[in-house]
Amino acid sequence: MLYRDEAVVLRTHKLGEADRIITLLTRQHGRVRAVAKGVRKTSSRWGSRLEPFTHVDLQLAEGRSLDVVTQAETVTPFASGLGHDYERYTAGSVMLETADRxxxxxxxxxxxQFLLLVGGLRAMTxxxxxxxxxxxSYLLRSLAVSGYAPSFDHCARCxxxxxHRWFNPAAGGALCADCRLPGSASPAAETLRLLGALLSGEWPVVHATDPRHRREASGLVAAYVAWHLERGLRSLEYLERS
Known part of the structure; x- marks a missing residue:
């Protein structure tokens, strides 16, 4: 059975001499793993359309364990806007890994999740x-869509x-003095306001913040993601070193 869908290519790996297995986040079918036959041959007409970051329109044939890509047309080549900027490329890689997880x-x-990823990559480029x-902003929103919405302006427990002046990823966000847990962070009030703006997309507020509050916010977001995904994102390590 054939079907069509939009997708973002999340990752690929080699299969045999000339094929690849492509992991996709599709609009209507969620996460799909499919074989792209012959795409590693120099004569392939659409191998470059199935590289990570590419937003594609696909036709696929259903298979027992893996579907098969039969057609691929590029919608938006996000990779071309990220390849010459290391910071944006590594940040985009974290987005792909997050969607995959x-x-x-x-x-x-x-x-x-599909629309969030496409919108995030569009903003990144x-x-x-x-x-x-x-x-x-993407990390907070994608976690919220998955049911892990953090609280920044109300106590996450009561x-x-x-x-509030305390923050704990395990508790779900900000905590009042009565609900404070051992080991909770005590970020600046400006940092918590920034986190709320990142979650809601209030970009004028984000742009007006001080770099030190942005750094503190990024650390709290990374801790929140690591807690709810049960382990850290490998690609985030490269971003932190940049």
Whole structure:
């Protein structure tokens, strides 16, 4: 059975002499793994369309364990806008890995995650916002869509309205003094406001923040992601070294 869908290529690996297995985040079918036959041959007409970061329109044939790509047309070549900027490229790589980790069920609709990833890659290549802020916003939103929405202006445990001075990833975000857990961080009030703006997409607020609060916010986002994904993102390590 044939079907069509939009997708973003998340990762690839070699199969045999000339094929590749492509991991895709599709709009209507969620996470899909498919074989792209012959794409490693120099004569392949559409091998370059199935590289990570590429937004494609696909036709696939259903298979027992792996589907088969039968047609591929490029919608947006995001890789071309990231390849010459190391910081944006590594931040984009974190986004792809996050999508791959969050959407775990095969062939289940995940429209919101797909739209978030396409929008995040578009913002990453657009250059209007800093790559670190685009990434942090994407991470917070993708976790929220997956059911791990953090709280920044109310206590995550009792619901009391803030602002509050404590933050704990295991508890779900900001904590009041009564609900504070051992080991909770105590970020600046400006950092918590920045985190709320990143989650809601209030870019004027984000742009007006001080770099030290952006760095602190990025550290809290990384800790929040690591907790809820149960282990850190490998690609995030490269971003932190850049």
């Amino acid at each position: 969050l959407v775990t069920e095969e062939r289940q609709p995940s429209v919101q 657009g250059g209007e916002h800093g790559p670190g802020q685009v990434l942090d 619901g009391d309205e803030g602002p």
